[in-house]
Amino acid sequence: MKNRICFLVMLLITLTLSCKKDDPSESNKPPIIELLSPLDGKTIDQSDTLNILAFATDEDGTVKQVLFYIDGVLLFTDVAEPFQYKHHFTETGTYTLQLKAIDDKGGSTATTGIIVRVKDIIVPVVTFSYSPNWNITESSDIEFTVSATSPNGDIVKTSLYINDVIYAVDTTYPFSFTWESVPAGNYKVAVTATDVKGRVSESNSISIYINTNRPPTIEFEYPSAYFPEFLPGSDIYISLDTYDSDGTVEKIEVFANNVLIKTLEGEDSFIWEKVPSGEYTFKAKAYDDKGATAICESVKIKVSSGIIANGIVSDLIYSENDNLVFGLNQTTNKLLFINPETVSMTELTLPSSQPLAMDYSLTDKKLYILYKFSGYISVWDNVTKSLSILEFSGIADGRDIEVDAQNRRIYVLTNNGLFILDMDSGAVLLNDAPMQGTLIDLDPGLRFLFSAQEGGSSLYKYSVSNDMLTLSQTVFNAGGNTRWVAVNASKGYVVLPSGGGNGAGYTVWAFESQNIDNVLGEFDIDTYPKYAYFTTDGKKMLGTNGYNGNIHVMNAETFVKERIIECPNVDDYARITTNISNTKIVAFSYDTYYNEEYIIYIYDL
Numbered sequence: 126m127k128n129r130i131c132f133l134v135m136l137l138i139t140l141t142l143s144c145k146k147d148d149p150s151e152s153n154k155p156p157i158i159e160l161l162s163p164l165d166g167k168t169i170d171q172s173d174t175l176n177i178l179a180f181a182t183d184e185d186g187t188v189k190q191v192l193f194y195i196d197g198v199l200l201f202t203d204v205a206e207p208f209q210y211k212h213h214f215t216e217t218g219t220y221t222l223q224l225k226a227i228d229d230k231g232g233s234t235a236t237t238g239i240i241v242r243v244k245d246i247i248v249p250v251v252t253f254s255y256s257p258n259w260n261i262t263e264s265s266d267i268e269f270t271v272s273a274t275s276p277n278g279d280i281v282k283t284s285l286y287i288n289d290v291i292y293a294v295d296t297t298y299p300f301s302f303t304w305e306s307v308p309a310g311n312y313k314v315a316v317t318a319t320d321v322k323g324r325v326s327e328s329n330s331i332s333i334y335i336n337t338n339r340p341p342t343i344e345f346e347y348p349s350a351y352f353p354e355f356l357p358g359s360d361i362y363i364s365l366d367t368y369d370s371d372g373t374v375e376k377i378e379v380f381a382n383n384v385l386i387k388t389l390e391g392e393d394s395f396i397w398e399k400v401p402s403g404e405y406t407f408k409a410k411a412y413d414d415k416g417a418t419a420i421c422e423s424v425k426i427k428v429s430s431g432i433i434a435n436g437i438v439s440d441l442i443y444s445e446n447d448n449l450v451f452g453l454n455q456t457t458n459k460l461l462f463i464n465p466e467t468v469s470m471t472e473l474t475l476p477s478s479q480p481l482a483m484d485y486s487l488t489d490k491k492l493y494i495l496y497k498f499s500g501y502i503s504v505w506d507n508v509t510k511s512l513s514i515l516e517f518s519g520i521a522d523g524r525d526i527e528v529d530a531q532n533r534r535i536y537v538l539t540n541n542g543l544f545i546l547d548m549d550s551g552a553v554l555l556n557d558a559p560m561q562g563t564l565i566d567l568d569p570g571l572r573f574l575f576s577a578q579e580g581g582s583s584l585y586k587y588s589v590s591n592d593m594l595t596l597s598q599t600v601f602n603a604g605g606n607t608r609w610v611a612v613n614a615s616k617g618y619v620v621l622p623s624g625g626g627n628g629a630g631y632t633v634w635a636f637e638s639q640n641i642d643n644v645l646g647e648f649d650i651d652t653y654p655k656y657a658y659f660t661t662d663g664k665k666m667l668g669t670n671g672y673n674g675n676i677h678v679m680n681a682e683t684f685v686k687e688r689i690i691e692c693p694n695v696d697d698y699a700r701i702t703t704n705i706s707n708t709k710i711v712a713f714s715y716d717t718y719y720n721e722e723y724i725i726y727i728y729d730l
Contacts, residue, residue: 155234156183158191158226165239170277170322171217171246179208179236181226192225214243248326249275251283251318255333263309263337271300273318273326282319287312288342290422309337309417311370340417341369343377343409345424356693357402357431358724363387364394365409365421372414380408402430402468430468430727434461437723438713441702442485442492443661444507450704450711451492451505452725453480460494460505465709465727475503476514481523486548488530495523495537502526502537515551517544527567527574536574536589538565543574545592558594561585566612566619568638573597575619575638577610584610584621584634586641598641609656612638615663616681618645622654622668633657633668635684646684650677656699660707660730667710669699676701676712678730690728703730 158181169175181188191208193201201210214220223238251273261267273280283300285292293302300318315330346364348355355361367374377389382405387395407424436456441463443450452461452470458480459472479497486493492505493515500518505511521539528535528548535546538560545555562576562585574587574594586598600621612619618635633648648657653671659681660667666679674696678688690710692699697717703710710728715721 152185153228153230153232154183154185155232156181156186156188156226156228158188158224158234158236160222160224160236160239163222163239163241166242167239168242168244169214171214171243172322173213175212175214175241177210177212177222177224179224179226181206181208183226183228183232186229186232188226189229190227192227194223194225195220197221197223217243217245219243246324247276248324249273249277249280249318249320251316251326251328253314253316253328253331255314255331261307261333261335263335264306265335267304267307267333269302269304269314269316271295271302271316271318273300273316275318275320275322275324277324278321280318280320284317284319286315286317289313289315307335308340309335310339311335311342338372338413338417339370341367341372341374341411341413341419343367343374343411343419343421345407345409345421348407348424348426350424353425354427354429355400356691356724357429357726358399358433358722359428361397361400361426361428362394363397363407365389365411367393367411369411369413374411375414376412378410378412380410381405383408399433400428401433402428404428432463432468432470432725432727434713434715434723434725437698437715438700438725439480440482441700441711441713442483443702443705444485444492445487445490445705447704447706447708449507450702451483451485452700452711452713453483453494455479455481455497456723460492460503461725463711463725465704465711468727470725473505473512476512477501477503482525484526484528486528486530489548493526493528493535495526497523499523502535515546517546517553518557521557524563525565527565529567529569529572531569532572534589534592536565536567538562538576543587543594545589545594554592555594560587560594561596561599562610564610566610568612568614568619570614571638573638575610575612575641577621579609582623584619584636584641586619586638600636600641611657611659611666613659613663613666613681614638620648620657620666622650622657622670631670633666648677648679648684649686650679651675653696656701658701658703660703661705662707665707665730667701667703669695669701671696676710676728692726692728693724694722 162178190204193210220241221238222241225235227233253271255269271283282296284294285302312333313330316328319325344366346366379387404427409421411419436454438452439455440453448464448466450463458475458478462471477496477499481497483494490507494503500521501514501516504513521541525538533548537544542557543560563579565576572590574589576585584600588595588597620633620635622633631652633654635646637643650668651670655671656669658667666681668677676690676692694716695714700713710730712726715723
């Protein structure tokens with residue numbers, strides 16, 4: 126019995142020792158870590174970067190990571206040698222830096238926290254003197270002596286400023302400048318000093334008066350560097366600040382691209398009206414009452430691409446060429462040939478007044494033009510460059526036109542109703558069929574004609590198969606103040622900008638073409654949406670509203686806004702198209718309140 130007890134005791138001791146031997150927490154040695162840089166009490170400037178470097182090793186394994194802490198907050202974890210981190214402090218103060226190493230078995234060792242102080246940025250101190258310092262006459266040389274020191278180290282550069290314009294730079298000690306043959310006038314002089322750390326300080330400015338006739342001073346108040354770009358056809362306000370300390374400014378000459386555009390006498394501002402597109406460098410020259418002159422620094426501006434139309438453009442449409450977009454000027458009764466690549470335009474007088482709408486057949490390369498007060502269509506052949514007439518009614522007033530080259534049909538909406546014409550023979554196949562709406566758009570594949578009443582609240586879908594007009598669906602109360610209807614045949618829907626009526630809100634509804642009771646989505650183009658246009662590939666929708674004067678570029682598949690283009694007066698009136706490859710946007714708008722600013726704008730899409 127005694128021997129059995131001894132055996133059990135020995136077995137228990139053996140098992141206990143075995144367990145202790147297998148316990149990794151008993152056998153693992155913690156890693157060793159040493160903070161190499163910075164030293165305790167390190168002081169740096171607020172703009173400096175603190176370089177932290179540590180050495181860490183593990184006798185019986187590997188160091189898996191080193192943790193970097195500032196005031197107990199983990200900033201960075203490094204997992205590979207060299208263990209280092211660069212930290213930039215955003216605020217001054219005293220901070221505690223501590224590092225911690227962790228080995229592959231979970232053992233860890235932390236360094237003792239050290240103190241790092243971050244102090245304010247200190248800039249150089251700079252002063253200057255000049256000689257002679259009194260009774261300076263015209264054409265004298267003035268010697269400037271600069272004194273500059275910095276607690277950050279050496280001064281590497283000083284700069285002399287005269288009237289806030291840099292005159293000279295000196296990088297060699299002792300710092301000095303010579304201003305040779307000083308003209309008569311009143312000058313503000315200052316000096317800056319730059320130290321080895323790039324800190325810059327400016328001296329107090331000193332006014333220096335040069336006797337005899339002091340020339341005037343002149344500078345642009347507007348436009349300035351803060352207003353570098355203007356929209357096409359803008360009226361640009363030009364204002365100058367002039368001063369003559371010992372007399373008066375008699376005359377100002379203003380130049381654009383070195384061409385004199387205005388001479389001012391007794392005034393210092395004017396309006397340059399309807400400035401054409403281009404880039405301009407403005408300069409101005411002032412003459413005082415004694416003949417002395419001053420030329421101000423130039424100001425550069427850009428006037429965006431656009432064409433002044435001199436009347437209301439009622440419609441725009443692309444052709445098969447990227448450099449040709451057609452437009453209708455219903456004020457001047459002109460057919461417009463717009464080149465969006467060169468931002469230029471030619472015109473052709475049309476045989477009737479009030480050209481209202483048009484559609485182009487890419488297949489036939491022919492443009493079909495509808496008038497407001499005549500019962501015929503003008504046909505422009507873009508190959509032969511000739512104009513012909515296609516009659517359809519003796520009394521009807523036109524409203525809108527759609528051409529279906531696929532099915533060889535022309536659809537004309539008038540105040541009396543819908544006409545259907547054969548494209549090849551010109552024969553009238555349907556006469557004055559009753560139809561709701563003032564605007565139409567066509568889905569040629571489905572042979573659906575969609576219409577809406579401008580200012581109304583409903584969308585109508587008509588079938589035009591077999592040259593018959595059949596109302597197949599109506600969406601009532603789609604939103605008040607409807608402006609435009611547009612078909613996206615490639616995406617299978619039709620849109621209706623609407624809003625404000627019957628609580629429908631402000632939106633551009635996208636109704637499925639096959640079943641307009643089904644809403645596929647909506648475009649948000651802000652308050653009072655009124656116009657929608659789809660690019661030729663159907664991938665983007667360009668929409669406008671009656672509120673903020675922007676063209677909203679929308680993804681036609683996701684209904685998400687991609688971009689906003691500023692376009693003046695487009696909130697009042699909009700006509701938009703792209704060229705055939707959708708690289709350019711051609712947009713027309715005008716100020717409907719004052720009935721002016723008729724401009725065709727060209728934008729990159």
